[in-house]
Amino acid sequence: MKAxxxxxxxxxxxxxxxxxxxEVDVYxxxxxxxxxxxxxxRLIAETRLRRGVYGQRYDNGQRHDGKKVQEFAxxxxxxxxxxHTLWDAPGMQRIKIPAGGLNAAQLETLAELAEEYxxxxxxxxxxxxxxLHYVHIDDTPTVMRRLAAAKITTREACGxxxxxxxxxxxxxxxxxxxxxxxPYARALSRFLLGHPDCQSFxxxxxxxxxxxxxxxxxxxxxxxxxxxxxxxxxxxxxVRGFAVYVGGGLGTVPYQAKMxxxxxxxEELGPLAQSIARxxxxxxxxxxxxxxxxxFLVHDLGIDKFxxxxxxxxxxxxxxxxxxxxxxxxxxxxxxxxxxAGDAPSSASEDFQKWxxxxxxxxxxxxxxxxxxxxxxxxxxxxxxxxxxDIVRRFTRETIRTTVEQxxxxxxxxxxxxxxxxxxxxxxxxxxxxxxxxxxxVSCPGTDTCKxxxxxxxxxxxxxxxxxxxxxxxMDAAVQNLxxxxxxxxxxxxxxxxxxxxxxxxxxxxxxxxxxxFQVVLxxxxxxxxxxxxxxxxxxxxxxxxxxxxxxxxxxxxxxxSGESFQSFIKRIGKVEIKTLLEDLTRLPADGTDRSxxxxxxxxxxxxxxxxxxxxxxxxxxxxxxxxxxxxxxEVFEAQLNLEKGNFEQSARTSYLAMVRxxxxxxxxxxxxxxxxxxxVLHEFTTRFYDTQKFFxxxxxxxxxxxxFAAHAAASKxxxxxxxxxxxxxxxxxIDAAHSCYNRFGAVTVA
Amino acid sequence: xxxxxVNVKLFVxxxxxxxxxxxxxxxxxxxxxxxxxxxxLDIADYNHVPxxxxxxxxxxxxxxxxxxxxGRLGVRYNRKAPLQGNNFDRLAQATQAALAAFQRxxxxxxxxxxxxxxxxxxxxxxxxxxxAPNTEETRATADSDLRTFFSTLFGESDYTxxxxxDPRSLFSIRVKSAQAFDITSLLDNxxxxxxxxx
Numbered sequence: 001m002k003a004x005x006x007x008x009x010x011x012x013x014x015x016x017x018x019x020x021x022x023e024v025d026v027y028x029x030x031x032x033x034x035x036x037x038x039x040x041x042r043l044i045a046e047t048r049l050r051r052g053v054y055g056q057r058y059d060n061g062q063r064h065d066g067k068k069v070q071e072f073a074x075x076x077x078x079x080x081x082x083x084h085t086l087w088d089a090p091g092m093q094r095i096k097i098p099a100g101g102l103n104a105a106q107l108e109t110l111a112e113l114a115e116e117y118x119x120x121x122x123x124x125x126x127x128x129x130x131x132l133h134y135v136h137i138d139d140t141p142t143v144m145r146r147l148a149a150a151k152i153t154t155r156e157a158c159g160x161x162x163x164x165x166x167x168x169x170x171x172x173x174x175x176x177x178x179x180x181x182x183p184y185a186r187a188l189s190r191f192l193l194g195h196p197d198c199q200s201f202x203x204x205x206x207x208x209x210x211x212x213x214x215x216x217x218x219x220x221x222x223x224x225x226x227x228x229x230x231x232x233x234x235x236x237x238x239v240r241g242f243a244v245y246v247g248g249g250l251g252t253v254p255y256q257a258k259m260x261x262x263x264x265x266x267e268e269l270g271p272l273a274q275s276i277a278r279x280x281x282x283x284x285x286x287x288x289x290x291x292x293x294x295x296f297l298v299h300d301l302g303i304d305k306f307x308x309x310x311x312x313x314x315x316x317x318x319x320x321x322x323x324x325x326x327x328x329x330x331x332x333x334x335x336x337x338x339x340x341a342g343d344a345p346s347s348a349s350e351d352f353q354k355w356x357x358x359x360x361x362x363x364x365x366x367x368x369x370x371x372x373x374x375x376x377x378x379x380x381x382x383x384x385x386x387x388x389x390d391i392v393r394r395f396t397r398e399t400i401r402t403t404v405e406q407x408x409x410x411x412x413x414x415x416x417x418x419x420x421x422x423x424x425x426x427x428x429x430x431x432x433x434x435x436x437x438x439x440x441x442v443s444c445p446g447t448d449t450c451k452x453x454x455x456x457x458x459x460x461x462x463x464x465x466x467x468x469x470x471x472x473x474x475m476d477a478a479v480q481n482l483x484x485x486x487x488x489x490x491x492x493x494x495x496x497x498x499x500x501x502x503x504x505x506x507x508x509x510x511x512x513x514x515x516x517x518f519q520v521v522l523x524x525x526x527x528x529x530x531x532x533x534x535x536x537x538x539x540x541x542x543x544x545x546x547x548x549x550x551x552x553x554x555x556x557x558x559x560x561x562s563g564e565s566f567q568s569f570i571k572r573i574g575k576v577e578i579k580t581l582l583e584d585l586t587r588l589p590a591d592g593t594d595r596s597x598x599x600x601x602x603x604x605x606x607x608x609x610x611x612x613x614x615x616x617x618x619x620x621x622x623x624x625x626x627x628x629x630x631x632x633x634x635e636v637f638e639a640q641l642n643l644e645k646g647n648f649e650q651s652a653r654t655s656y657l658a659m660v661r662x663x664x665x666x667x668x669x670x671x672x673x674x675x676x677x678x679x680x681v682l683h684e685f686t687t688r689f690y691d692t693q694k695f696f697x698x699x700x701x702x703x704x705x706x707x708x709f710a711a712h713a714a715a716s717k718x719x720x721x722x723x724x725x726x727x728x729x730x731x732x733x734x735i736d737a738a739h740s741c742y743n744r745f746g747a748v749t750v751a
Numbered sequence: 752x753x754x755x756x757v758n759v760k761l762f763v764x765x766x767x768x769x770x771x772x773x774x775x776x777x778x779x780x781x782x783x784x785x786x787x788x789x790x791x792l793d794i795a796d797y798n799h800v801p802x803x804x805x806x807x808x809x810x811x812x813x814x815x816x817x818x819x820x821x822g823r824l825g826v827r828y829n830r831k832a833p834l835q836g837n838n839f840d841r842l843a844q845a846t847q848a849a850l851a852a853f854q855r856x857x858x859x860x861x862x863x864x865x866x867x868x869x870x871x872x873x874x875x876x877x878x879x880x881x882x883a884p885n886t887e888e889t890r891a892t893a894d895s896d897l898r899t900f901f902s903t904l905f906g907e908s909d910y911t912x913x914x915x916x917d918p919r920s921l922f923s924i925r926v927k928s929a930q931a932f933d934i935t936s937l938l939d940n941x942x943x944x945x946x947x948x949x
Contacts, residue, residue, distance in 0.1 A: 003755040003833040004881040011881060058793060065783045072790060074811060088811060090792065108919060115921060116756075116878055119795050119814065120804040134795070134809055136831075376799040383802070383820060386919055429801035448795070462799045602796050604776040 001136035002116070008142045012149050020148035023155060027051055028141040035079065035087075045082025052094035052157030053140050055082065056133065056449050059089035066605030081137050090134040092449060093118075093143055094157040098189035099167035099182055099209070100128035100401035104389035107400070109150035111385035113143055122385060124378040126442060126495055127206070128166045128402040129157065133449050156193060160201040160292075162277070165189035167209040168217035169401040169409045172335060173363040173370050177211030178229045179240055181218075183330035184269060185209040190326045191270045192277070200281040202292030206249070207273070210529055213243075219404060220529040221257045222248045222498065224294040225273060228529065230263055240266045246276065246306070247298030250492035252703070253729040254533040255295040258303040260310075270323025275313040279306070290703035299722075335412060338397045341367020342416025352422055355433040360418060363411070369418060370411045372435035373425060377443055377461055378406030380430075387428040395421050404495075406442055407435060438475070438482045438553075439468045442495060446488025446505065447600065452699050453488035455505025455516040455542055459601030461486050467546055476557045482566055483526045484549070486518070490733055497533040498524045500566045501549060506539050506736045507607075509626065509743050510588050516542040516600040516607045519732070522552075522570045522578065532567075535640055535725075536732050537578055538633070543597050544585040551581055575640055625742055628665030629735060632658040636731045643724050652719035655731035656711040662738040663708055666695070669745055682712055695741050704730075704737035752892045754838040754883065757845035758829045758876035758921075761853050761934075763817075764869040766824035771798045774806040774817050777859050781808060789813055789848075813845075815852045817866070826853040826866070829878060838896040842875065843941055846904065849873075850941075854934045870931035876923040883922040890914050893922070901926055904940055908932075 009028075016024075030047050033039035061072045074088035081087050095110070102110075110130055114122045117139045118132035125131055135143065144154055156162055165185050172180035188207060192198055198205070207225040210218020220226025226245035231238050241263045248257025264272055276294075283301075285292040298306050348356070359372045373388065380388070392400045392410055399411040413421055425431035434440050441464055444450065446457030464484060472480060487494035487504040496502030502521035507514050517539045524534030540548055560569045570578065588597050599607055635658035642651035660678050663685040667674045670688050674681060689695035690705045697704065707730035714723070763769065775796055782791045790811040797803045805824070807816040811832070818827040828849035834841045856866045875897070877883035883893065901910055908930035915923040 001832060002879060003753070004879050007881050063782075063793070066779060067783055070782070070785070072792060072811075074790070090809065111919075112880060116880065119797075119807050119809065120820070121795075121797060121800065134793075134814075379797060379800050379803070381800060381803045381820065386917075459796075462796075465799065602775065604779055 001138045002142060005139065005142045008145055012145045016145060016148045017151070020153055020155075021145070023051075023153075024141050024144045024148065027144070031137065031141070034081065041080045041082055045085065046159060048081060048137070048140070050156055050159035050161055051140070051144065052096065052154035053135075053137065054092040054094060054158055055085045055451055056089065056091050057447065057451050057453065059086055059091065059451065060084045061086045061089060064605070087137060091137055091140075093132045093135045093140060093154065094125070095130040095132070095147060095152060095154050096157045096164040096189075097128050097130060097152070097402055098165050099171070099185040100169050100403060101182070101186070102400050102402070103398040104393045104400075106150045106152060107385045107389040107392070109146060109152070111382040111389075113146060114385070115382040117143055120382050121379050122382070123445070124375060124380070124402050124406045124408070126404050126406060126444070126493060127164050128169075128404055129164050130402070131445075133445075153193070156198075158204075160203050161205070162192040162195070162198045163204050163206045165192070165207045165209070166218070166223075166404060168211050168215070169403045170217055170361065170370060170411075171209070171211050173365065173368070173411055174211055174215075174217075175362070175364045176215065177364075178231055179211065181209040181211045181227070181229045183327065183333075184227070184229075184242075184266060186330040186333075187323065187326040188270065188273060190330075191323050192273060195274065195277070197274055197277045197281060201277075202284045202286040203289060203294075205277065205280065205294060214528055216498075216526040216528070216530060217404070218529055219495075219498070220245050220248070222250050222254065222495075222530045223257060224249060225276060226257050226529065227269070232263055242266065242269060244272065247295040247303070248530075249293050249295045250495060250497050250533075251293065251295075252490045252492070252700075252733050253707075253726050254492065254497045255299065255726070256533065257295075258298055260303070260307060267324070267327075270327070271314060271317055271320075272310070274317060275310045278313050279309050283309070288706070290700070290706060335399050336397055337365075337368060337412040337414065338395065339414040339417060341365070342414045343367070344369070344415040345419050348419055351426075352419060355422055355431060356418065358433045358437055359435040365412075367415050369413050369415055370409050371413055371418070371421065372403070373408040373410065373430050374432045374435045374440060375407050375430075376432075376465065377441070377458055380408075384428050384430055387424075388430065391421065391424050394424070405436065405440060407440070434469070434472065436483075437472070437480045438484060439465055439472060440483075441465050441468075442483075442485040442499075444487050444493035446486070446494075447603065450488055450493075452491055453505065454490075454507055455488055455518055456600040456603055457486040457488035457494055457503075457505060459603060460503065460518065460542060460545055463601045464546060464549060468549075476553075478560065478566070479553045479557060482553070490736065495530075496521050496524070498526050498530040499534065500524065500526070501552065502534050503545060504536075505542075506739065507743060508539060508541075508739055510597075513598050514607050514743050515588065515597055518542055518545050519736075520545075520548055520582065522575075523567060525567050535728060536636075537575055537640075538582060538586055538637070539736075540582065540585050541588060541597050542600050547585055548582055551585075552578075555581060571644075574644065575637065579637065625665045625669060628668070629662055629738055629742065632662040632665065632735050632738070633732075634658075635661060636728060636735065639724070639728050639731065643721075643728060646721075648719040648721055648724040651724040652711075652727050653715070655724070655727045656715050658731045659708045659711055659734050662735045663689075666738055666741060666745075669742070678712065678715070682709075689741065694745070695737065697737060697740065700737075704734045707731070707734050752838070752883065752889065752896075754841050754877050754893070754896070755833050756830050756878040756882075757834075757841050758827060758874075758878050759842075759845045759849040760818060760820075760825040760827040760874040760876070761849050762823055762825040762869045762872040762874075764867050765865070769817075769824060769865050771806050771817060771819075772796075773862055773865075774856075777856070777861055778806060778808040778815075781855075787851075813848060815848075817856075825874070826856060828852060838893075839900055842897070842900045845875075846873070846900075847938065847941055850934050850938050854938070857934065868932075868934050870928075870933065872925065872927050874923060874925045876921045878921055880921065885915060885918050885920050885922040889922050897924060904937060905930070905932070906940055 167185035245257035443461035447453035485499035503518040639655035
């Protein structure tokens with residue numbers, strides 16, 4: 001698309017690392033072949049995905065504009081860059097930032113790219129990556145070359161590969177850490193990048209490092225490979241190692257990672273990761289991508305068997321010095337301060353004090369602090385990136401990192417410069433307080449740009465941020481420190497499972513119209529490396545979510561015990577009370593006159609107008625179906641209550657029956673007289689909705705039906721705490737999918 | 752020197768009275784009607800980013816926005832696709848697109864006349880650092896083409912120019928006319944030009 005694309009190739013020839021240059025050349029050639037019709041569309045999709053080049057919402061060439069579906073007539077016509085993905089449709093470029101570490105020149109490069117190829121915004125993700133949106137695929141080779149010139153690669157930023165290796169952004173400066181995990185994270189990132197043993201996964205593989213057990217920064221429990229730094233004394237010497245966790249992950253149904261090894265010597269980390277990769281590549285699911293993450297393999301094999309296989313694999317590894325080489329190289333690069341240590345100001349403006357309280361973290365190195373640069377919804381402009389480059393050059397030796405809370409941290413700031421750096425940040429609108437507080441809301445892109453988005457997570461995040469910022473002065477301190485995380489769908493990119501207040505997008509139908517909703521997810525724990533996951537409580541219309549936040553936080557302030565965390569408070573009062581507290585917010589005004597409920601935050605289009613259903617016959621069917629689906633949701637709620645009481649068998653039974661009820665509701669659309677015999681329901685659902693693919697989600701396919709099938713198969717087997725918990729999430733997702741299917745079915749009926 | 756990917760930003764007056772959120776439904780309406788020469792695709796709302804790109808109407812050939820970059824509000828056109836013709840043609844195309852969008856916003860009932868051209872000021876960017884790095888050499892080379900264009904745009908009116916100095920920034924020039932113009936007059940001044948082919 002850019003006139004200068006070919007010129008950049010000439011300009012940068014000889015200036016890129018050879019391996020990266022070759023990588024981009026190959027990619028560019030493949031794009032060319034695809035344009036000539038000589039490269040399969042599925043192959044080009046995987047090719048670009050493995051280089052971080054994603055599709056974006058509406059890239060099938062269609063968009064509902066609020067009145068009708070528009071077909072976009074692009075110049076390249078129906079040429080595709082993957083199945084159902086048009087060549088000219090704007091896409092997203094994800095850029096891997098290992099351990100979140102950047103330097104000033106790299107910030108400037110990102111600024112240039114955001115300005116020239118995107119919409120002037122760089123977006124920080126929940127995995128420390130950077131994303132650029134609305135990028136034309138023809139520009140992506142140039143984007144990659146310019147990044148490579150700044151020693152950044154997009155390789156394996158997506159696809160079934162080892163994704164960005166994340167790490168605690170406070171590693172090396174944290175008061176509580178055992179040791180600095182940064183060199184290990186960098187070395188592992190380099191070691192696994194393009195590794196032959198990591199090229200045949202059925203799904204992605206996400207590693208993460210943390211320097212301590214108690215904080216959230218590394219989120220070890222929700223990663224495929226979570227590593228927590230530890231030391232122990234051996235023969236009188238302190239030895240470094242890692243507690244190794246495997247098989248964690250959020251996604252539709254979150255799994256807590258299992259302890260693989262309580263102490264793995266650090267020099268064994270590379271070979272162990274390689275061994276895990278080999279086992280995952282060999283035994284992990286390949287055909288059914290919905291069960292292809294490592295968490296399913298660990299769950300299915302059991303952690304003991306998985307460990308046995310990995311250790312056996314370890315014995316077979318040929319000698320390889322690369323891990324040690326990369327580790328030595330990583331240790332050769334150390335961070336140092338630019339300025340001498342100093343004292344924090346004894347008095348300063350109120351504005352500064354407010355910022356200092358939330359955004360300044362004392363380092364373990366006396367006289368230095370790490371400061372958090374709060375980004376609204378993870379967004380930063382090109383001009384701000386350049387200013388940030390100036391600031392990190394002025395105050396530090398360019399020691400800046402991205403965070404999983406979609407911010408930056410600037411490390412090694414002398415305390416005597418805190419006022420100055422705050423002023424410098426404020427001058428470019430980067431000096432906002434509130435880091436890590438309730439206003440520092442995490443959100444995935446949602447319906448703004450993501451193909452999978454169901455509700456507007458960013459729209460809701462922006463609305464909550466505005467409202468809560470206005471209230472923070474009067475807000476109770478206990479509420480200020482809560483975390484809100486929002487996903488636009490069930491896929492958890494906004495990490496809603498590990499928030500105090502989590503939300504994920506779903507849709508419901510009211511009077512024949514689709515209404516954007518969010519499931520309210522409570523009970524998650526951010527600390528302790530994402531120590532536990534929340535469960536959905538109930539679905540609330542998007543426009544009522546701010547009232548949900550108000551009610552829950554007010555109830556917490558007025559009813560909590562001294563020192564009681566929000567998570568403990570939620571557990572103590574129980575889901576029944578929470579549901580009672582929020583139940584009226586699940587309903588829309590009965591007369592349907594308030595049309596604001598039928599559009600989403602920040603998007604005035606009527607939500608999914610194509611789902612419009614009219615007619616009395618359809619209306620009667622609608623009532624019956626909706627009644628059944630609502631009953632199914634109630635049963636899932638009951639299953640949660642049973643789980644809380646430790647009645648795992650009853651919980652599993654109830655969540656299974658909820659699925660049967662939801663399936664039966666759909667079957668009744670076609671067969672009014674279906675019995676409530678689970679076998680018949682299963683048979684009718686399978687033949688009428690699964691085999692015909694009517695139930696299939698446009699992107700998830702038949703995944704949610706498989707939850708139902710699995711629950712049916714397991715109905716007579718004993719339940720454990722884990723299996724009962726997973727089945728609750730799966731039942732809720734199946735019911736959400738039944739709602740979606742019903743919405744689609746309604747549209748078909750009317751047409 | 753070839754100007755491609757020309758951006759033109761026309762500054763508004765009374766910026767403090769304008770609520771960017773009001774632009775979102777307006778731009779959705781533009782997509783619904785596709786009444787532009789260019790294919791319009793989507794909306795990116797960055798109202799939450801201070802001094803950011805504001806509300807952006809994403810198009811295939813170019814983007815339109817109510818842009819807050821630099822802390823000043825203006826209607827911006829960002830030509831993304833390359834354009835044939837000469838530099839004069841490309842400057843004219845982007846300026847006409849920005850003016851036409853501005854005129855449409857001025858007339859938009861939902862905005863109640865709040866968006867008005869300040870009559871004097873625009874900024875031109877070349878959104879391609881390789882073709883137009885922000886250097887003294889570029890300024891010297893480009894100055895003649897730019898002045899020819901501005902003389903056409905502003906007719907007999909005097910004007911002043913100010914180049915951005917940060918070498919990392921896009922090559923850009925801010926122009927201020929001595930005489931106040933309305934949008935229609937500026938469009939009229941450009942009407943006699945040969946339209947650039949897309």
